[in-house]
Each structure stands twice: as structure tokens, then as C-alpha cells.
Amino acid sequence: MSTILLVGLLSACGSDDKASADKEETNKEETTKEQKSDVYSGKELEKYNAYVELSNAVNMEFLEAQSQYFQDYSDENGKYKKPSNDNYPPIRAVGLTTNALEDANKYLDKSPSFAADKEAAKLVKDLDKDSKTLTELDNYYRSKGYIDDNFKKGETLHNDFLKSSETTNKDIKAFNEKMSKLIDKQQEAAAKEMKDAGELTVYNVNNFITQAEKLITTLESQGINASNVLDTDLAAYEDVYNQFTKSYDELIKASKDEKQLKKEELTEDDLSSIINSANTTKADASSLLNRLKKKEAISQADIESPSFINTVEGTPERLMESYNKLVDDYNTFINSPF
Template identity: 25%
Template structure:
């Protein structure tokens, strides 16, 4: 399940200097501020890497859908396509990993998982670049996928190791994200930033729902077998958080205090409504499946673009994360 993590802005790095501070005290606070900024910059860089990996894995999924995961490339399927799905790995992702690993500010577990991921990602990039070049030049039409088979074999060997290291990296990002988010919430609460506080709880609730889907290994073919109890509880948390957020943004004084405009909030709310609708349909489909016979379930056909499917929920969630990040910047 490929979904994005949210970017946290650096509110924890803000320090106020009073007129009574000594130069020594101001210097100490500036050093603390620098450390906090470095910490937030590195953390957000790891979040960006996480999201970059999500994009890469989406492209990998599209390639595997047509090429297959077996030893033999699916020539019959590939041959019908006007263009073969390509996997693009931007060198910037590798550079970010290298920079974070070398950073003086240490995040031990994340740094260690990055060290394991980096060489494998470089290997994967080498083969996917070759695949992009090969299919981009339509060489498969001339050699009947001969080189394509070789590239496919090399890709699968690396992909298995990449998936393991990528999953481990994402797990560490998730752990760090929970830790950072708690600190952010405490800061918002203490400074009276009720909109940001409730907005952060809301996006956390949305992410928790997606996490529940991911933990259950829900896919297009298995989602109607999902654990309804856990998913409905997560859905209720979204609705509760959403209601609290709407209450917070209805306060004109609070909007002015936190420098939010109704126009920006409307953009987020529109996407929030889309996500909530998709979640509602998703839950409804699972509920309906519980009343269906096995043969009826097997006859049920879902397509990726249908509302309320796992793919649709993830798609709406990723858009919501983008709007959240824009709102918080």
C-alpha cells in the first residue's frame, strides 16, 4: 500500500528572546535553534524520501502489473502496449539519503536503515535506467524482448532486496513520525494554536485509517475481507477529529491569530470531504460483503477508478496530504 507521509513544519525550532536575555543566553538559544532547525530539516528530508519511494513503488507496481513477477517476462501482455511503464528514480533521492547519512545531527535508527537502503537503491536505479532507455528507444520491437528479459531478471533480483530495505526504512520513518508528531501537538496546545492542533490530529486520524488498511494487507482483491471493527473505529476517529477541526476554524479570532484564510481552508476541506466520502463507501462495501455468499463475492468486480476501493482511498488520502502540507507551509 503506497501512501505519503506528512511534512512537519518547524514550529519546534521557534524561540523567543526577551529584552532581559544576556548575550550568553541569547547565544545559547541561537545554538539550540540551529540544532532544532537541523533536526527538523533532516526529519522532513526523510519524509520527502519516504514519499519519493512511494512514487517509485507506484511505478514499480504498474510495471509488474504488465511484466509479471515470474522469471519469464510477460511478452504477450507487454507486446500489446503502445508504451511500456517505466520506473524513474530521481538522483535527488539518492543525494538526500547521502546527505542525511552524513549529517552531524544523528537519527540512529533512521540513519542505519538509510545506510542499508542506499546501495540497493543505487543498484535498482542502474537497472531501471537501463529499462527506461531500452523501452524508450523501442528496442524491444527489434529484439523481441530479448534484452528486456535480461533486464527483467536483473530487476527482480534487486527488487526483492529493495522491498525489504524500503519497508524497514518506512517503518523507522513511521516510528519517528509518531515521536515528532507528539512533540508538535504539545507545542500547538501550549501556544494556543487550536487550528493547527486540531488539523494535526485530523491528518493523523486519516493516516491511521490508511495504516489500518496497510496492516491488514488490504488490496483490490482482498479489501472486502477487511477487519470491519478496526476500520470503523478508525473512521469514527476521522469524523470526530473532523468535527473538532471545523469547530476550530469557525472561530474568526482564531483564524486571524493563526493567519489562516477561509479560501485556503476551503481547498483543504474540499479534499477532506472527498477522502471521507471514499472511506465511507469503502466501509459500506465491506459491510455489504459480510452479507454476501462466497460465490457472490467472487463474482464481484472492482476496478481501480471505482469510488471506495483501496486505490481510491489511497489516491484521495495522498491528495489530502498534499493539501495539508500546503496549508501548513
């Protein structure tokens, strides 16, 4: 699950001429609108974004690091497997997860309360322990500590990580389920407000990102990454892909609708970064579909280079990379003083 971080969509775009109206009256109107709005703002938005960042980090970084570790250091029964020939597979860093944990932890006991608070608290505790274990394992192999103790510490850390991962994965699933409902509700509320306000161009941008997110979610729900990409349910992916391409076509059409752009005080240039990112995301989603249809597995050399896998065409990691860039450009766009 990877999502849009900012949902304060209304009044994100507009010219400075509108600011010439009486400031006090404007503030009153905005306050009234916020009171009636189901879209988060203020402290609610800050907490929501922190939880979304945690969700993003867990699903796009931590789970992949966990999966790659067990693939490299476990046998078919999950038991510890010693590296051979003094060459140990690299252990993926989880810096995004660590940062997200710190941010989310600030809001766990703060108002307003969210339906995901209980699940977030459990997950923060789990991930704090597991991320430290991964770091300790990384340090152990980098320093060649196994020479000193004949892999004893490596095996102990492995068994600890294996046991804790059972709890962590259950808590990730519970957190994802709560966040999915929360995110869907926010996106629906934001879309309604955009339509009601006549911001149809921004609505089409948001809809495209939502459909792209559904592609990502389809892959994540199946536990798909570069190493098992051909296990993807092709029919499920293609079904979501068709809606995704439809939203892409609608976005491109909207970006060229001069009459509507003028109503929203936008130009094609204002949308250039969004459109560029949308093109890249569309291309990466299409490349992945093409790989699935042709049943082309990703080379072992690419799989064993986790730092570069997001550059390999037709991988879930590359699609995630382009999607995240799209989200970043969108968040910049809606907060730009056009």
C-alpha cells in the same frame, strides 16, 4: 507510510502586529524555546523532511510500480512472461522516487544523526539500482528492442529486478519501521506544543491529518492498491476510519469556533483551503469504505490505466491523492503570515 513534511508548527500563524516587540528579545525567546523543544527545526528538520519524502515516494510510487511490473510481466511463479501481440503493458515511471533519492543522499553522512541513517543508506543504494532497471525496461519496450533480440534482454533485466527486489523490499520494511517511530515521536511532540501554546485550531487540523495518515498506513501495511482492494481487512480499516471521522467532526467544529479563532488570530477564510481538502479526503475515505462494504471490485480497464487510477472513486490511489493535497495545503497554511 505517508506523512506531514513540515513540523515547525509553533508560531506559524500570527499577525504582523506581534513583530513590533523588541526583535532581539524575541529571538532570544525563540532560541530558548527551540533548545527545549522536541520538535525538529533547522538542519534537523531539513534532514527529517528529506527522509519523509523518501518514505512517501517509496510507499506511494515505487512499490506500486514494482507490484504492477511483476503483475504484468511475471507468471504465477515469478518467471518472465513475454508480452503478447506486440502490446506491452506500460511500466510506471518513478520520478518522485528518483528525486527523493537525490535529496536523501545529500543528508546520509550529515549531522545530526538519525536512528534511520543506516537503513536510509541501504535503501538509497537499492532504489538507485532498481529505479534504473525500471527505466531501462521501459526504454527497451518503448524502442521495441525485443524485436532485435527475441526478448533476451527483457528476460535478463526481469531476472535481475526480481532478485534485487527481495533485498529492496526487506530494506524498505526496515526503513519504514524506523521512520514510523521517528514520525510518531515528532507528531506527538508537535501536538503537545500546539496544545501547550493554546493553538487548538491548528492542533485539530494536525490531528485530522494524523488520523488520515493512519488510514493510509492501514492500507499500505496490507499492501493494498486498486488491483487487490477487496483484500483489505475491512474491520481494521473501519476501526481507523471511525477515529478519522471523529477527528473530521472536531476539525469542522473548530473551524467555526469564532472565539478560539480570534484567540489564534485566524478566520474561517484562513482555513478555507484546509477545509476543502479535508472534505475531499473525508469523501474519498468514505467512498473506499463503501466499496469495501459492497465488495465492488475495480474494473480491469481502470487497473490497466495507472496514470488515471487516482481519479477513480473508491480507490486507495484516489485517497492518497487527496491526502497529499491536504498535506500540501497544510504546509502552506502553517507557513502563511496570517
